[in-house]
Amino acid sequence: MQITRQADYAVRAMLFLAKLDPTQRAATSQIAEVQKIPPSFLAKIISQLSIAGLIHTSRGARGGVLLSRPAASISLLEVVEAIDGPISLNECTLTPDICEFSGDCPMHKIWCETQDDMVKKLRQTSFGQLAA
Numbered sequence: 001m002q003i004t005r006q007a008d009y010a011v012r013a014m015l016f017l018a019k020l021d022p023t024q025r026a027a028t029s030q031i032a033e034v035q036k037i038p039p040s041f042l043a044k045i046i047s048q049l050s051i052a053g054l055i056h057t058s059r060g061a062r063g064g065v066l067l068s069r070p071a072a073s074i075s076l077l078e079v080v081e082a083i084d085g086p087i088s089l090n091e092c093t094l095t096p097d098i099c100e101f102s103g104d105c106p107m108h109k110i111w112c113e114t115q116d117d118m119v120k121k122l123r124q125t126s127f128g129q130l131a132a
Contacts, residue, residue, distance in 0.1 A: 007083040009037045010045045014079050017055065018071035018127035025064030045083065052082035072128030077119060079127075087122070089115045 012035040020026060028046055032039040046065060049055045056068050067074065081087065090111045092099040102108060 003080055004084050006041070006045060007080050009035070009041060010049060010079050010083045011076065012037065013042065013045060013065075014049070014054065014067070014074065014127055015130055017065060017067050018074075018131035020066070022067070022070065025058070025062070025066045027064050031065065048083055049079070052078070054078060054082060067127075070128065071131055072126050074127045075123050076125040076127070076130070077122035080122060087115060087119050089118075 013031050016031050016035055017026060028042055029039065031037065032042045037045075046055065046057060050057050053068055054074060055065050057063070057065050077087070086094060088094045090107075092102060092105070092108055093111050093115045096102045096108065099105065099108075
């Protein structure tokens, strides 16, 4: 399993914002330049993060992007899922009935436990911790 490039860029953008003063706005052009994210790609990411309620955006001379709440209260899981959707190691971990072997599969429990461990770790990791 691998997160998408878009989720990786979103994490980088959020980490950039988490390192700023909580009231400081950043221009998307600044985020794109410092984090080496193509500006047109970042625009789409910023939109998704805004829709997910993780950032606030404003236009104009004093506009920019800032976190919608303290970095310590935003988890890595929230950002990844805002971009990629729910974490899933295998389709059977989210929809067990999809597999004809679900009642007798020796791997199902391992996939679920591993996914649960990863989700737990991502949920417990905040951008406040990452920025420190």
